[in-house]
Amino acid sequence: MSHGNGQAHTQTHAHVDKVLEKGGPFTDEYFQAGKDVKKFLREQCKVLIIGAGGLGCEIVANLALTGFSDLHIIDMDTIDVSNLNRQFLFRSSDVGKSKAVAAADFVMKRIPNVKVTAHHNKIQDFGDDFYMQFNLVVCGLDSVEARRWINATLYNMVDDDNPESLKPLIDGGTEGFKGQSRVILPTISSCYECSLDMLTPPTTFPICTIANTPRLPEHCIEWASVLEWPKVFPSKKLDNDDPDHIEWLLNKSLTRATEFNIEGVNWSLVQGVVKNIIPSVASTNAIIAASCCNEAFKIATTTAAYLNNYMMFIGNEGVFTYTFEHQKRESCVVCGGETMDLEVKDEMIVEDLLEILKQKAEFQVRKPSLSNDQGNIYLQYPPQLEEYTRQNLSKSLSDYKGQTILVTDANLPFKLSLRLV
Amino acid sequence: MDLEQITSAEFKVTDQRPDHKTRRYDRQLRISRLWAAAGQSALENARVLVINGSATSSATLKNLVLPGIGHFTVMDDQLVTDADIGNNFFLEPESVGKPRATETVRLLLEMNDSVQGEGLVKNPYHVLETQPDFFTNFSAVILHNTETDLTLKLSDLAWSNHLPLFSMKTSGFYASLRVQLPEQTIIDTHPDAIVDLRLNKPFEQLKKFVQSTDLNKVSDNDHAHIPYIVVLIKQLDEWKKSHDGALPKNITEKREFKKVMDSHRRKGVDEQNFDEAQSQAYRAFQSNDIPHQVAELYQDDSLKNLSKDSSPFWFLVASLKVFSDRHGVLPHPGTLPDLHTDTQTYVHLQTIYKNKAREDVEELKSILIGIIDKFSVSINIFSDDLIGAFAKHSAFLKVIKGSSIGDEYTSPRRDVISSGISDEFTESAYAIYVAFIISDAFSEKYKRQPGDCKLEDFENDVMRVNSELEKVTKDLCGKEPSKVISDSLLELVRGGGSDLPNTAAFLGGLASQEIIKVITNQYIPIDNYCIIDLIKSTTSVLKM
């Protein structure tokens, strides 16, 4: 069972080889069947998997079977008993262990010659150098915040002088029998942030309803968690994972529900409301993860066209998929707005830059505010911040040479990225 | 005071914490949003049979073992090869040379202690000849890439024994799932929301409640807390009086209705209930008559031919018909969406709807008793929970009349195929369907999948399928093969009957989802053919 040359190798990959040894009618012209593409897939391509939960477990197993041999997986969580109904790389004896480590160990034990490196970390623990080493990133997350972070990070890493700095981001998500997978090519396609307005913000209830006119069991639970907890325990943070805390909330909300003749408060609902638990099942995760890994395979090998760029899946009434191209948004915080080089002279100061911007007819900029990754450079408003940043106006622009400055202004769709040269 | 003290001193309630099993299955039991306790118990009592221990079969079983299916059997007489361990996660290097059936079962069972499984190292043809009854002891039969004659024999057997059968096929980036169901009658279809406000036909207690509120005589504060339901019913009442009992019909009338309603707002008061009345006004324009799909059920032959052997579902539909003939409406579901009002009013209104639902269920039950009495059927097979659930979902009942794979084989739906292939939106899916049929014909002849050969023989296989292309296309579609059809066929042959890990995982996910729907008899399964195209990343449902 060696992955070297020879018979065993060819046989193990017999299924996948069908589509690597020859192109098909829908294969891109860039595809080169045979040795090289196999070598790239099985020896060179490095893939990062973010999340080792319901989707992540499926993703790491699929990618390993597909033939990727250098995988990394990041997850900061540990295994809970409620994960076992779908996170199939974990056993009862793993409860409490790191998800990333358990998933990596399992896959390496099951599939020969695949190396899975586990990172029991937050994605924010790593910088550009870490992310730069991968060819592809596949995300199976349930957090909007983490997705926004990795999306912005990969977008900002793109450098035209280095095509390999473009890391396709393949993102999957599920909720009950629904899910979606999408392919994001930073700077080329629409990005995750472009679709932020499409998301439903987390469910919340009017605070006055919670306080005075509860009608649903959820109102009673939010009363206990939002209003009562901070009142009774002003210095203790509510821990959604602590059963003692959940029990306290349950008892409080039950008392309130009884007082108002409201039915339906129970442990499961309390936990669901405070942890914002999303129902989840193995089959949907399998479908979405398979779709994501299939896109990773197609992108890595060019054996067939990849998804452009969004697939919605709905499985409760028959099966329905809607595949479409989600459009870039000009006002997107991450990828919207123009990027340009601006030539500046060494004797110029920040104040001169403001003047140059205002005189550029194409932007119609009136009151530009400036920042870079070090923080704010100049803010027009409110007065306190204007005063605080005013000292920077006399700074020499040579200090910022080679850097990118982000400009915001009411007249810009969102921002303008200026690189001073 | 610390947490312990507060918890124990004020409200100590014990034994509320969920047990281990509830915690394990928490995400799928959640608030009846997935399949809840009844579905879970159906799943735990189910036994499924899978023919072939392939990657797709394992991927399907994985998603049945994890949520806790009762028992599964894998029948396969082949030994594990290198190619098998390369695409099947439930095989390991040490499995090579051992029976595929027992090896996949062994590794699948590791995932869930409460599931039982058995690997049968037997040839399905042989079992079919020697003990055909074996196949009828299951809740569902699942096939993957079985040869056409075996598929036909097993599907005939399943069809005549009223067993659901799922036939899966894969080749490269293409896959298909054929669902052959005996008549499937579904009560809990999980509609997005069950809302029946009876605005147009308020029942007695609701009418009384509405009449007890005088929009003009209450204080500003009370006025802002009148449930929008009351506002709408009053407004509708007034409207009907001046319009010969008719509902607002066109846009102009609907706009007029909303305008008059808004004139009842109190000045200078922020009235969210009136905002709700505006946004929910469309509900007042709907009649509360019997929905079209329920009226259709009343015409079903199963109802006309009701006998003591009829299923409980059809006795319930018979009772529902009597109920709706009597009242002109369906039983009330007893639900009330959240709306802007004070707690007391909300709970009061909720109780009015709940009581009505309870009354309706009682009436439905007494009608049912009258009907089954004539057929000497016992009421014991109708639990109160069943009657209650039936009444609650009566507007969303679903009946699927299956069709057999045998019929599809002997007399294909030429009308459906030729119109599907002529529509640019569905052409691609039907082309893949036709390609699978040509591929089946090839494998019947050569006892292997087209393209499942050495690279140098590939062109030869392509020639062989292409020689069938024109004849089959003309027969099924009534026209010459288009480029889309010939390309789809070529892509299918390129796949060579392979089971790519991602295609297997996708199809396995989809098939297990449909199997769970059928076993739990919840949600609406595919009726009856799904084409999966993982190049375009789409799925399409065809009815064959």
Place this chain on the structure above:
Amino acid sequence: MIKIWSMKKEAENGQKKKPKTSAAQLRVQKDITELELPSTMSTNFPNPSDLLNFELIIQPDEGMYKGGSFKFTFNISNNYPHEAPKVKLTQKIYHPNLDHQGNVCLNILREDWKPVLNLNALVVGLQYLFLEPNAEDPLNKDAANDLLRDRNQFKSWVAASMSGKPVKGEPYDYVLAR
């Protein structure tokens, strides 16, 4: 990857490695610098380089709360604008739409928050609470009932409470502008 890399070569758009500013940060920069605060409102940044945590001071120049100075804290998470900012009043006041813990009943702070809204919308909403206290959907029910029962009485209690006097035995913070 060949296809993707070739696409990148074709689609050069002056892209260079960009600074690592979070989307939330940048959005807040835009929101804050484009605030349109009337003379009755001002902001204070305890740490001027941290735009995610600041105070908003409202000093109504009309209505029952005229003369008061109300200090709110804004706490913006890195998931802004997917999540609304957390806003609390730092003083204990007598008001139908604010409770004694400083919670604020304003729909766009919770159930009606959308990413297309911005800080300016919240600031306008908060200001409105002092001009038109809403008794129909109160957070402090006692205060709301007082307002419904006798507007003049309520007005005088507001005035008393703002100068730190107790109302119906309940102590309040002194909030008059200095």
